[in-house]
Amino acid sequence: MTSIAHTDSDHGHSHDHEDHPPEQYYSSKVEPPILGIYLFLASEAMLFGSFFAAYFFARVAVPHEFWPPIRPGTNVQFQLPVFLALINTIILVTSSVTVHWAVTSLKRNYRAGLIAGLSLTVLLGLTFLLIQIREYMRIGFSPRDEAFGSTFFGLTGLHGAHVFMGLMFLTFALMRSMKGHYSAKHHLGLELPAIYWHFVDVMWIVVYVMVYVV
C-alpha cells in the first residue's frame, strides 16, 4: 500500500535501505484494517455473548412466573416498554441505512450525500441514546432489582456504551467530512466507523429480541 520510492534493489546492500523498510508484500486482498475491525467485532460479539450467557442463566434459574419479578408492594410484574424499544429499533436500523448511504456517496464522490448521510446517522444515533436514557429513568426498577434488573441494565447498558462509542467515531468522521477529508479512493476513516455502527445495530436487534420480546 505505502509505496516508498525504492528502486535500487540491484545494489542489494542493507545500508541503502536503513531509513525505509522494503515495500511490504500483501498476501491477501483484504485490507489489514478491515480484517482487523472484523476480528475486533468478533471479539466484541463474544463479550456480548458472555453478558447474554449471564442473562440466560438467570432466566433458567428464575421460575417463569417471577420473570419479570413482582413489583414490591403490589402483585403486578415489572414491565418492559416493548413498543418504545421497537421504535428505537426502527430508528437504529434506519441509521444503518443512512450510514451506508454516506459511504456509497463518498465512493461515488457525492459529497452532499456523504454529509447528509452522516449527519442523519449521528442525529438518529443521538435520538436512540436519548430515548434509551429516558426509558431508564421511567422504567421503574434499577440494576439492583433482582437478576432481572441486573441483566436488563447489563445488556442494554453494554449496548448503549457501544452506541456512545460509535457516535463518537461517527461525529469525528462527520467533522472530517465537513473539512473535506476522505475521497472516493481513501475512505477507510469512514468505512471503519460505519462497519462498527452496523455491528452496533445488529447487536441491538439481538438484544431487543432476546430481552424485550422473548
Added chain:
Amino acid sequence: MSTHTIEHGEHEVGHAPSPPDRRNLLQRPGWIRGALYTAIGFGIATAFVTGIRSLGDLDPVWELDVLLTAWTVIVPLAFLAGMGVFSYWIYWVTGKPTQPEDHSGHGAESWKDYFRVNTDHKVIGVQYLITVFFFFIIGGLMAMFIRAELAEPGTQLIDPNAFNGFTSVHATLMIFLFVVPVFAGLGNYVIPIMIGATDMAFPRLNALSFWMLPIAGFIILASFLLPGGAFSAGWTNYAPLATQQPDSNLMFQMGVQWAGASSIATALNFLVTIITMRAPGMTFFRMPLLVWANFTTSTLVVLATPFIAGSQFLLMFDRVLHTNFFEVAGGGYVVGYQHIFWFYSHPAVYIMLLPGFGIVSEVLSVFARKPIFGYRLMALSLVAILFLGFSVWAHHMFVAGMAPWLRIPMMITTLLIAVPTGIKVFSWLATLWEGRIHFKTPMLWAVGFISMFVIGGLSGIMLGSVPIDQHASDTYFVVAHIHYVLYGGSVFTIFAGVYYWFPKMTGRMYNEALGKAHFWLTFVAFNVTFFAQHWVGLQGMPRRVADYDPAFANWNMISSIGGFVLGASTLIFLYNMLVSWRSGAPAPGNPWRALTIEWQISSPPSKYNFDEIPQVVGGPYEYGVPGARHVVLNGSRTVETEKPEPATAGAEH
C-alpha cells in the same frame, strides 16, 4: 507540525521527515509527561467519583470500592496517553495532521529505547520478554513463600490469609503476566520475520498491547497494599467468595481486564499479520508450525478472552453496583460465573500450550535434522484443538453443582482432545526417530517438555473422567497436574524458545554449559517438587490451605526442598542470559543451520529485517533433503543451503 499538509487520505506518504519535537518535557510524550498525566488522571478519577457521590447524596462519599474502579480505569489511560501511545490515533480520528510514519519509532539504539514507546516488533518483543520474566521472578518468589509455609504442618511464616493471597497472586501473575504474554513476546520477535514481513500489521496497536501489560501487573501487585491484604479467592476468583472479599479483590478483576485487553489486541494483530502479510510463496501449508500455532492461539484469544472480561465485568458490577448477576438471593445463578469464567479459562490452557507446541516443533526438527513428521496433520491438529477447546469448559465444574447431564458430554469432549494432542506427541517422537539428534540446550528443553507434558496429559485424562475428578477435585493432585502441564509443559517450551532464539535476538551466543546445567537442575528439581504432590493429593490433601495433616509432612518437606532448588535453578538462567547478553560470543546468522526465514538474516536482524521481501519456495522443515530450499532472499545474500547429510536422515522424503 503546522508545516505538514493536511492528510486527506490514510495512505499518503512521501512526507519529509518530521522536525524534532520542540515541545518541553512536560508536553513531549515520555515518562515525564506520563507521570504528569498519571497525576492528573488520579485527580480527575477521584474528583469524578467523590463529586458524583456527594451530588447524589451517596454515603459514604469516599467509597474505596468505587474509587478503585475509577482509578484502575482512568489512571492507566492517562498514563498511556502521557507516554504518547494514543497520540497518533487521536490526531487521526480528529482529522488533525498526523505525524507521517517516518520510522523514528523503529529500532533501539541504546537500552533506554526499550523504556520508550517503540513500534518495532523486535523491540516490543524484547520489552515483552523482559517484563514477563520480571513477573515470573516475582511470582516465583511467592511460590518460595508458599513452599516454605508448607514445608511443615502448622504455621511457619505466614498466616492463612496471607498464604491464600500468595497462592492467588502467584497463579494470577504466572498465568496472566507470564505464560500468556511470554508467547506474545517471542511471537512478536520471530513471527513477522518467519513469514517474511517487515513488521506487524499494526505497529502502534502492538505498542499499546505491550504497555497495557505492566499496568496489569502493577495493579495485581498493588493489591498487597490495600487493607485486608492481597486478593485471596484464588486465580479463579469464584463468586460469591469474590464478592465477599476485601476491596483488594477488585484489583484482580481490573488487572485481568488490562491483561486481557493486551492479549486480545496482540492476538488480533498476529491474525491480521499472518493472514495479510505473508511473503510471496508462503502458503498456509508452507508456514512454520510456530506460525500455525500462533494463528490458532490468536483465534482462541480473540474469541475466548472476552468471556473472562465479561465474567470480571459482571463480578465487578455485583461488587460495586450491588447488582444480582451471581447473587442467589437476588435470583442470580451463582454457578453461571464458573461457566463464563471457564469458557475462557479452559481455552486459556491451550492459549498457554499451543505456542509452546509450535516452539517445540521448530526445535525438534532443527536439532534432529529431519523434516517434522506429519507436517499437515501437525497443523490441522492445532485447528482441531482450537475447536475442541471450546467444548470442554465444564470439566472444571464436575463437583460445582452444575447441571448433572452436562458431565458426560464434557467428559467425552475432554477425552477427545487427547486425540489431536496425541497426534502431536507421536509426531514429535516420529520426528526424533532415527534423527541425527544434537542435544543443545533448546533440544534438551524440548525433549524434556515431551516427557513432562505426557505426564501432565495423562493426569489430565484422569481428571477429565468424572469419577476420578470427584475424588481428586481441589486436592494436590490438581496442583501437580497443573504444574506438569504449565511448568513441565509451557515453561519448558518457553525456555526452549528463549535459548533457541537468544542468538537471534541478542546477536550473542548463550553459555551452553550453563544452559545444560539449568535444564538438568530444573528437570530434576521440578519432578522432586511436583511428583510427590500426586500422591498426597490422591490421599486427600486439599489445595489452597496453609496447614495440613501431619501424615503428609514427609512428602511436603521433599516437595519444598525440590521447590527451593527449582527456584535456585532459575538463577542460573538469569545469570546466563544477563552475562551472555553483555559479553557472550558473537552469534552467526544461523548457528543452528535452520531453514526458517528468521535464521537466514543477520543476528540480530537489521532494522527492517530484510532488504527485500523474501520469496518462499518450499516447506520450512526439509532438513536432510538434498537441495531443498525454504526461501530465497533477494539481494546480496543467498540462502545457506543445508549441507547434504547421509541418506539415513529423512530419506523418506
